[in-house]
Amino acid sequence: MLASPMVDATAPIHIKVEGKSTVAIDETNTYFVTAVGGPAEEFGGNYSFIVTVEGQNVADAIISPANGKSSSGVFQFNFTAPSAATEMTIVVNVTSTSNAGAKMVATMPYYVKSVVPIVITAKVVNQGSVALSGVPVYFYADGKLLEEREIDLTASGSKVVIYNWTESVGKGQHEVSVQLDPNGQFVRFESGGTIFSQTVWVGMGDYGSMNAILIGGIMIFLLVAYFVYKRPASKRRKK
Numbered sequence: 001m002l003a004s005p006m007v008d009a010t011a012p013i014h015i016k017v018e019g020k021s022t023v024a025i026d027e028t029n030t031y032f033v034t035a036v037g038g039p040a041e042e043f044g045g046n047y048s049f050i051v052t053v054e055g056q057n058v059a060d061a062i063i064s065p066a067n068g069k070s071s072s073g074v075f076q077f078n079f080t081a082p083s084a085a086t087e088m089t090i091v092v093n094v095t096s097t098s099n100a101g102a103k104m105v106a107t108m109p110y111y112v113k114s115v116v117p118i119v120i121t122a123k124v125v126n127q128g129s130v131a132l133s134g135v136p137v138y139f140y141a142d143g144k145l146l147e148e149r150e151i152d153l154t155a156s157g158s159k160v161v162i163y164n165w166t167e168s169v170g171k172g173q174h175e176v177s178v179q180l181d182p183n184g185q186f187v188r189f190e191s192g193g194t195i196f197s198q199t200v201w202v203g204m205g206d207y208g209s210m211n212a213i214l215i216g217g218i219m220i221f222l223l224v225a226y227f228v229y230k231r232p233a234s235k236r237r238k239k
Helices: 039-043 205-230
Strands: 014-018 022-024 028-036 045-055 062-064 067-070 074-080 086-098 103-115 118-126 132-141 144-153 158-165 172-180 187-189 195-202
Touching: 014 086, 014 103, 028 045, 028 086, 028 103, 039 045, 039 086, 045 062, 045 074, 067 074, 118 132, 118 144, 118 172, 118 195, 132 158, 144 158, 158 172, 172 187
Parallel strands: 022 103
Antiparallel strands: 014 028, 028 074, 045 067, 045 086, 062 074, 086 103, 118 158, 118 187, 132 144, 132 172, 172 195
């Protein structure tokens, strides 16, 4: 089927997808789609969007909304990752349609990986008698700022803050922390300070088991050696 001269004269559709490429299992994130070109741009009209997800173990993944229209070419959707760690593709289909009915279709795949995250969590407490809004909270890992967000606290209230650390988590020891504004007069962590830190180990389970077995073996050896050393010498029989 030949395209109409009006469609032939239009610029091709370009699609840009913005959002996290590595997400935590069961986590919900917002993605933004921007489409330009096609009949909708040159002759007036709108852009239609259909979003699907492909891959293994993605049956419980959710996209909302999975379709929609936009005269500006800007569209956003929420993607809830599946409950399994897997690799998948979010497929964005865009149809650019003019007021006269001319259409052009384009597709953009966006690759996403879901992983089991390291969950950084802390409880923030408002020790004052006045409600607070826009309280800054900072999440760090190995000295690098992961995210800054603002929370609201009721008078004498508290809130648990959670961050799913998924990006570039290598094996070994890591230092994670949650920090508050040190100049804040009333906001503290449940422990009483403005910094909550913790050491975590990634991929160290096998080494830990080996070390436990090795230490246990050494302890048994030392105990045996001790009792052998303390055993009284046997007396010779008199002839």
